[in-house]
Amino acid sequence: MMGRAADGAIGRGQSLARTPRALLSLGVLAGLVLAAIGAPLLAPHDPFDPATLDLMNGFTAPMTHNPYTGDLFWLGADDQGRDVFSAILFGLRISLFVGMSAVALAAMLGVSLGLLAGYLGGWVDGLTMRAADVQLTFPAILVAMLIFGVAKGITPVAYRDEMAIWVLILAIGLSDWVPFARVVRGAAMVEASRDYVLAARLSGRSGPAIMLRHILPNVLSPVLVIATIGLAQAIVTEATLSFLGIGAPPTQPSLGTLIRTGQSYLFSGEWWILAFPAATLLALALAVNLLGDWLRDRLNPVLQ
Amino acid sequence: MSVGPVLSLRDVSVSVPGRGARGARALAVDRVSVDIAAGEVLGIVGESGAGKSLLASAVTGLLPPRAGLSGGEVWIAGARVDHLPEARLRRLRGRVVGTVFQDPLGALNPLMTIGAQLAETIAVHLPLSRSAARQRAAEALAEVGIPAPADRLGCYPHELSGGMRQRVGIALALCAAPALLIADEPTTALDVSVQAQILALLKRLCRDRGMAVMLITHDMGVIAETADRIAVLYAGRLVETGPVRDVLDTPCHPYTDGLVAAVPRIDGRPGRLAQIPGAMPPPGARPAGCAFHPRCALARDRCRKDPAPEVAAAGGRAACWFPCRSLPARTDP
Amino acid sequence: MLVSVPVFASADGPMTGLVRLTGVTRHFDPSPRGPGRILARPRPAPLTAVADVSLSIPEGTVYGLVGESGSGKSTLGRLVAGLLAPSSGRIEVAGRDPQGANAAAIGIQMIFQDPAASLNPRWRVGDIVTEPVAARGRVPRGLAERLLVQVGLDPADRGKFPRAFSGGQQQRIAIARALSANPRLVICDEPTSALDVSVQAQVLNLISDLRRDLGLTCLFISHDLAVIRHMADRVGVLYQGRLVEEAAAGTLFAAPRHPYTRMLLDAVPRLDGGGGRAGLRAGDIPDAVPAPTGCVFHPRCRVAVARCASERPALRAAACGRVACHLA
Numbered sequence: 001m002m003g004r005a006a007d008g009a010i011g012r013g014q015s016l017a018r019t020p021r022a023l024l025s026l027g028v029l030a031g032l033v034l035a036a037i038g039a040p041l042l043a044p045h046d047p048f049d050p051a052t053l054d055l056m057n058g059f060t061a062p063m064t065h066n067p068y069t070g071d072l073f074w075l076g077a078d079d080q081g082r083d084v085f086s087a088i089l090f091g092l093r094i095s096l097f098v099g100m101s102a103v104a105l106a107a108m109l110g111v112s113l114g115l116l117a118g119y120l121g122g123w124v125d126g127l128t129m130r131a132a133d134v135q136l137t138f139p140a141i142l143v144a145m146l147i148f149g150v151a152k153g154i155t156p157v158a159y160r161d162e163m164a165i166w167v168l169i170l171a172i173g174l175s176d177w178v179p180f181a182r183v184v185r186g187a188a189m190v191e192a193s194r195d196y197v198l199a200a201r202l203s204g205r206s207g208p209a210i211m212l213r214h215i216l217p218n219v220l221s222p223v224l225v226i227a228t229i230g231l232a233q234a235i236v237t238e239a240t241l242s243f244l245g246i247g248a249p250p251t252q253p254s255l256g257t258l259i260r261t262g263q264s265y266l267f268s269g270e271w272w273i274l275a276f277p278a279a280t281l282l283a284l285a286l287a288v289n290l291l292g293d294w295l296r297d298r299l300n301p302v303l304q
Numbered sequence: 305m306s307v308g309p310v311l312s313l314r315d316v317s318v319s320v321p322g323r324g325a326r327g328a329r330a331l332a333v334d335r336v337s338v339d340i341a342a343g344e345v346l347g348i349v350g351e352s353g354a355g356k357s358l359l360a361s362a363v364t365g366l367l368p369p370r371a372g373l374s375g376g377e378v379w380i381a382g383a384r385v386d387h388l389p390e391a392r393l394r395r396l397r398g399r400v401v402g403t404v405f406q407d408p409l410g411a412l413n414p415l416m417t418i419g420a421q422l423a424e425t426i427a428v429h430l431p432l433s434r435s436a437a438r439q440r441a442a443e444a445l446a447e448v449g450i451p452a453p454a455d456r457l458g459c460y461p462h463e464l465s466g467g468m469r470q471r472v473g474i475a476l477a478l479c480a481a482p483a484l485l486i487a488d489e490p491t492t493a494l495d496v497s498v499q500a501q502i503l504a505l506l507k508r509l510c511r512d513r514g515m516a517v518m519l520i521t522h523d524m525g526v527i528a529e530t531a532d533r534i535a536v537l538y539a540g541r542l543v544e545t546g547p548v549r550d551v552l553d554t555p556c557h558p559y560t561d562g563l564v565a566a567v568p569r570i571d572g573r574p575g576r577l578a579q580i581p582g583a584m585p586p587p588g589a590r591p592a593g594c595a596f597h598p599r600c601a602l603a604r605d606r607c608r609k610d611p612a613p614e615v616a617a618a619g620g621r622a623a624c625w626f627p628c629r630s631l632p633a634r635t636d637p
Numbered sequence: 638m639l640v641s642v643p644v645f646a647s648a649d650g651p652m653t654g655l656v657r658l659t660g661v662t663r664h665f666d667p668s669p670r671g672p673g674r675i676l677a678r679p680r681p682a683p684l685t686a687v688a689d690v691s692l693s694i695p696e697g698t699v700y701g702l703v704g705e706s707g708s709g710k711s712t713l714g715r716l717v718a719g720l721l722a723p724s725s726g727r728i729e730v731a732g733r734d735p736q737g738a739n740a741a742a743i744g745i746q747m748i749f750q751d752p753a754a755s756l757n758p759r760w761r762v763g764d765i766v767t768e769p770v771a772a773r774g775r776v777p778r779g780l781a782e783r784l785l786v787q788v789g790l791d792p793a794d795r796g797k798f799p800r801a802f803s804g805g806q807q808q809r810i811a812i813a814r815a816l817s818a819n820p821r822l823v824i825c826d827e828p829t830s831a832l833d834v835s836v837q838a839q840v841l842n843l844i845s846d847l848r849r850d851l852g853l854t855c856l857f858i859s860h861d862l863a864v865i866r867h868m869a870d871r872v873g874v875l876y877q878g879r880l881v882e883e884a885a886a887g888t889l890f891a892a893p894r895h896p897y898t899r900m901l902l903d904a905v906p907r908l909d910g911g912g913g914r915a916g917l918r919a920g921d922i923p924d925a926v927p928a929p930t931g932c933v934f935h936p937r938c939r940v941a942v943a944r945c946a947s948e949r950p951a952l953r954a955a956a957c958g959r960v961a962c963h964l965a
Contacts, residue, residue, distance in 0.1 A: 195755035198720055199811070203769035203818060204741025217759040351833035495705035496860070500904040500915040522833060525863075525906030529913035552908055566838035568867040570890065570905050570912070576845070577838040577867065583803045584833075 022294035028287040032280070036092040043086035044074075048251070057081030059265075062272050076272035078261060084272060087258055088280050094254035095284070098168050099235035105173025106234075107227050110180020115219070117181065118188025119211050129185070132178045140233075141240055143175035148246055161249045168247050172234050179226050187219035221299045228292035232285045239281055255281045308382055309339035310483050310516035311363065316376035316386075318358045318367065318540075322588045330588030333359050334540040335376065340484070340516040345507065347531030347548065348520045349563075351584055354537040356520045360486050362386075363518070364401055365393040381483050399429055402477030406489040408469035411476070412461040418445075418472050419457025422479065429480035444475040449505055467498035474505065478513075485510070486518045491526060503530045524567050528552055533620075536560050539584055539595040543612075546620015556617035556628040558600050594625065602626050654693035655822060655854045656700075656717060661726035663687040663712055686712040688878040689726070691952075694871075696821075699848065699855040701869025701886065703862055703901070709878035710858045714826045717856055718747050730822055741772065743822070746815035748844075750827035752807035756799040762810055763795030769818035784813040788843060805836035812843060816851070823848075824856045829864060841867060862905050866890050871958075874898050877933045882965075884958025894955055894965040896941075897934045932962070940964055 035042060046052055060066045062076040062084075071077075075084040117128040135143060148171040155163045191197065192215060200210050235255075241247035242256025243263075250257060255277050262274030318333035333355040340346045350356045361367045363378055365385070378386040380400055385393065397403070405411045413421055422441035426432060432440060438457065445453035448471040461469055470490060477485060487506060491499035507530055510517045519531055527534055528548060535545040536557065544557040555561040565578030582599045585591065594612040597603040604625070612623040622628075664683040686709040694700040704710045715721045716728060719735030728735060731743045746769070749755040756765055763781035770776050782792035788809040799807055808828060815823055825844065829837040841864065848855055857868050865872055866886060873883040874895065882895040893899045906913040932938070935945040944963050952961040 195749040195751060196757045198715075198718075199747060199749070199755055199814065200757075200768065200772075201720060202718060202740050202745060202747055203814075204738060204772040205768070209772070214757050214760075218757070351835065496862070497705065497900060497904045497915070500906070500913045503906070503913055504915050523906065524834065524908055525912070528908045528910045529906040549910070563834055564908065566835050567908060568838075568841065568861075568863040570863040570866050570902065570907065572866070576842055579838040579842055580835040581839075583805060583836065 019294060021290055025287040025290040025294070028283055029291060032092060032284050032287070033096065035089055036096050039086075039089040039093050043083070043089045045083035045086040047082045047087040047090055047253075054081045059270050061270075062276075075276045076270075078273045079265065079270075084258075084276050087253060088255070088277055091253050091255045091258050091277060092280060092284070094165065094248055094252055095235050095238060095256070095281070098165060098172065098238045098248070098254065099231050101169040102172035102176065102234040102238070103227050103230045105169060106176040106230060107180050107223060109173065110177035111184050111216075111219075111223060113177065114181035114184025115188050115211050115216060118185040118219075119192050119207070119215060121189075125185070128181060132181055135175075135178055140175045141237055144171040144237055144241060145244075145246065147171040147174050148241065161251055164247070164249045165252060168238060168241065171241070172237050175237070176230055176234060179230065180223060183222045183226060184219050187222060188215050191215045191218050225292060225296040225299060228288060228295055232288040232292065235281070235288070236285050255284075309341050309379075310381055311338075311340040311518065312377075312379040313338050313359075313363070314377040314379070316359065316362055316378060317374045318355065318362050318371055319374040320358075320371045320587055328588070329374075330590075331374065332371065332540050332587040333362065336535075336537070336540075336542045337376075338535050338542065338545060340518060342483070342516055343510060343514045344533065345510050345517040345519055345531045347527035347534045348518060348537060349522065349524060349527050349534060350537035351522060353539075353584055353586060355540040355587075356537050357488055359537070360403075360488050360518060360520055363484075363486060364397050364403060365390075366397070398425070398477075398482070399480045400483050402480070402482035402485045404470070404473050404477050404485065404487040404490045406492050408466070408473035408493075409461060411473050412469065414461055417458050417460055418464070419459075422457070422472075422476060425476055425479045440479075441475075444479060445472070447478070447509075448472070448475045449501070450475075465498075466494055467501060470494060470498075470502055471505070474502075474509070478509065481513065482515065484516045484518065486520070488520045489522070490519070492521070492523070499526070506530065524552070524564060536563070539590050540587060541595060541623060543596065543624070544617070544620065544622040546617070546622075550619040554628070556620075556622040557596075557624050558602050558626075558629075559596050560622075562599075594623075602629055655696040655731055656692075656694040656856065657727075657729045658690055658692050658717070659727045659729075661687060661690045661713075661716060661723045661728055663709075663716055663721060664724045685878050687716065687723075690875075690878075690880050691726075692873055692880065692883065694822075694854055694856060696854050697852050698870040699857050699868055701865035701872040702856065702858045702875060703860065703865045703872060704875035705860060705901075707877070708875040710860075710875050711826055712878075713875065714747070714824050714856060714858050717822075718745050718824050741769070741818070744818055744820040745822045745824065746818050746820040747824045747826060748808070748811050748815055748828045750830050752804055752811050752831065753799065755811050756807060758799055760798070761795065762797055762799065762802075765799070765810060766795075766813040767817055768814060780817065784817050785810075787816060787847075788813045789839075803836070804832050805839055808832065808840050809843065812840075812847070816847065820853060822854045822856065824858070826858045827860065828857075830859070830861070837864075844868070862890075862901060874901070879933050879961065880952055880959075881934065881962070882958065882960045883952075884955075884960075888957040892956075894958075894960045895934075895962050896938045896964075900937075900939075 054069055056068045057066050057071055057077045058079050058081045060073045060077040063074060065072050073083050077083055113128045117125040148167055151167040151170055152160060155167065197210060197214055200214050238247055238254060239256030239259065242254045243260045245260060248254040248257050258277035259274060262277060265273050314337050315335040316333060317331050317335055319329040320332045322328045322330045336359060338346060348356045348359065358367065358371060362373055367373065373386055377384055385396060419438060419441050422444055423437040426437045426440050441457060442453045445456055450456055450468060450471050464472065491502050494502060503526060506517060509515060521527060531548045533546065534548045534551050536543050536559065538559050544551060544555065544560045551560060552564055555564055562578060562580040566580060568577060580599050591598055593609050594607045597607040600607065607625050612625050614621050614623045615627055617627045663686050665686055666683050690713060702710045702713060712721065716723055717730065717735065719737065719740040722736055730745060733739050733743055735743060735745055766784045767776045767781050770780060781795045785792045785794060790806060790809055799810065802810065828844065829840050832840060845868065857865065859865050869886045872886050872889045873880050874897065876897050882889065882898045889898065890902065893902055903912065903914040931946040931948055932950050935941040938945065950961045950963045952959045955965060
């Protein structure tokens with residue numbers, strides 16, 4: 001007898017201003033993105049110009065002047081005498097660029113496949129979803145490594161370093177389309193059965209027009225949530241691949257590459273080479289994740 | 305039981321949050337007073353958003369979380385109940401007030417047999433052994449006209465048809481022999497032939513048990529067939545109340561008049577239906593004066609300025625400045 | 638741009654008309670889709686939503702289709718609109734099969750029960766009402782405004798989204814969209830069931846007026862007999878997918894011949910309190926497993942005889958219509 005629909009219990013999704021955690025995440029993320037964009041202006045040193053590097057600066061501790069050269073490094077210098085702060089700024093650029101591009105690729109692929117599967121149904125649906133199932137049985141990182149290996153194999157040696165970033169984007173993007181496809185397929189199936197789609201069919205709209213103009217705009221809000229959470233994942237995947245030495249090349253170091261360089265000095269006392277890039281990665285991934293959580297709660301029709 | 309009405313509402317108001325994030329609270333039910341006597345069916349009719357379901361929730365104390373009783377008194381069987389603590393209200397619900405919902409599936413637990421649900425509810429109210437409670441459950445099913453009731457006790461809700469489920473819902477509401485039954489759109493989800501059966505059942509139970517019944521519906525036909533008295537709600541206000549035949553045959557409030565004329569008749573001649581222009585304003589957007597004036601063909605300056613007075617009309621009451629005037633030719637531009 | 642066509646109510650025979658259905662049957666397969674289909678054992682029997690329905694709708698008339706939930710009336714509407722394919726039988730609208738792109742070419746439009754669901758929530762009203770035109774080519778300037786005025790809305794509303802409108806206004810928007818296609822056939826599937834009484838009257842009047850002014854042919858589906866009485870020229874009564882009775886509206890409501898039609902009419906609540914009679918046999922379970930043999934209605938019929946359980950009555954001509962009953 002108490003089973004009444006409690007329509008009044010439905011609270012409004014909380015606005016950004018009233019959730020300090022989400023606001024903080026947004027602030028951190030905005031700061032990191034601005035830092036990455038402004039890297040060439042902000043960085044005190046150019047970490048990629050060998051001419052400016054001085055081996056005498058190697059292993060300078062944070063906030064100390066090098067005893068030989070007298071140079072000051074806020075976050076210390078690495079074994080090559082490269083400024084860690086500048087390296088992080090440029091590494092952040094690479095990490096964010098790879099992460100965002102990979103998510104964009106995954107989203108495009110996943111949304112297209114999900115839309116087709118959900119609207120057309122039948123064998124298209126069966127094929128897409130079985131492919132998704134198969135892909136999910138492997139860890140994403142393994143799929144990325146596989147794609148990375150194959151793509152690298154077919155790239156001419158001369159272009160390998162140049163192409164490495166693009167290969168990385170392709171590998172991460174192709175390994176991460178499944179969540180997009182699954183969610184969009186489900187939402188598209190629901191939308192396709194609604195009367196406005198029947199009305200569009202009676203109006204003489206073609207299948208592609210119905211999919212793009214009617215269904216797509218109505219299935220996009222969950223995509224935003226997955227994309228945000230997927231961004232954190234892609235950044236971590238990129239860092240992992242780079243850490244393993246198969247991602248961004250040392251000439252274009254990402255945060256993962258920096259962590260990889262730093263970890264060999266952790267036990268010899270030069271902690272800053274690892275700690276600062278790792279902390280940056282942590283802050284970035286956490287901020288994006290928390291923002292994704294907030295977005296999900298905000299857009300969830302059940303909680304709204 | 306006292307001689308007075310089983311249910312008596314005195315100037316009951318229910319407020320709901322206004323539109324927008326921080327809108328002012330608005331009255332969705334505005335100073336409504338009605339009585340229901342034992343053995344009487346009061347039909348509450350109104351369009352969606354008129355506040356009829358909120359009015360029923362105000363009686364049971366089961367208002368939605370963001371709505372609140374903001375004034376008035378609720379008396380059930382001679383006792384004032386509107387300020388009782390939740391624990392006492394819970395005892396009241398079921399024992400004194402039974403409720404039948406629009407969707408019987410929502411009111412029944414899908415994982416329990418209907419026998420178990422009935423026996424459980426009976427055991428809460430009566431000190432009976434398990435087998436005696438089961439016996440009572442079978443009797444309850446028989447009373448609401450379910451054939452072979454003993455065999456049906458083992459059924460799950462989904463195994464029953466819509467009409468049978470609504471009968472079980474009624475049996476469940478009647479377990480503790482309540483003095484007041486609230487039926488909120490009990491037949492809206494049912495086919496017309498099943499609806500006729502359920503309404504006949506409600507009418508019979510009301511007479512046999514001397515129960516007071518509050519029948520909430522948007523369907524004028526259902527009210528005409530079932531209710532003894534009618535209360536018409538518009539924009540949270542009670543605009544007209546009285547014996548059902550009087551009100552439907554000679555409506556005094558222009559809204560009631562328009563509503564009756566707008567219903568397509570199965571025995572009528574096809575032609576244009578009378579229509580009330582516009583739509584009912586939501587709570588918070590109600591005009592000054594009589595809330596109906598923007599849609600009323602009789603509206604004068606007075607109706608736009610001052611709230612309509614309640615006047616005696618056709619065996620009941622109507623809230624109107626110009627009651628019982630025949631409307632001008634009911635055609636729209 | 639909407640040309641007014643004078644209407645001549647023609648007394649056509651059953652085999653002429655804008656819409657012609659011949660022995661139309663539609664099954665639904667309830668077994669699981671995909672690989673589970675092979676594993677599901679025993680395979681559930683197909684559900685028959687529409688069984689052997691033949692009817693014809695003369696141009697410019699309103700055919701009312703009435704039935705309770707599960708009678709197959711909505712399925713029949715979608716079959717005529719070409720949104721579903723019949724399992725067997727033939728459907729012709731203006732001499733063509735309405736499926737696929739033909740529906741738009743013939744000019745079939747539909748008005749749905751839930752107006753909110755029939756309008757894309759992300760589209761502006763101006764784009765919604767002109768969609769049938771936009772699907773074919775360029776939308777003339779001012780068309781959206783003209784359509785909105787035609788259905789009694791403010792032309793300034795064209796930039797708003799559907800959620801800004803009440804249910805009745807949303808249904809007007811859906812009607813405006815149907816009109817923009819210059820339709821020949823409009824299928825109204827419970828167009829006012831989700832609306833309040835006063836709004837229902839507005840929408841029914843609007844449909845009547847437009848239908849008369851534009852000479853539209855209409856298939857009007859409803860569970861509400863009073864609404865059908867009000868709107869239809871000719872009425873078909875559907876029970877468990879079968880047409881059990883068909884007659885001119887006046888005849889059907891004045892002198893129903895099939896026991897099911899009579900039961901429905903008795904059960905309708907009336908404002909004078911003279912209806913609402915429960916006409917079923919005591920202890921009956923109304924819903925319905927289709928009767929395996931004989932008349933589909935015989936398990937619920939109060940006048941059924943032995944023959945009704947064994948022999949399926951054919952739909953045969955009766956005064957001003959057709960009826961499928963041994964005893965009528």
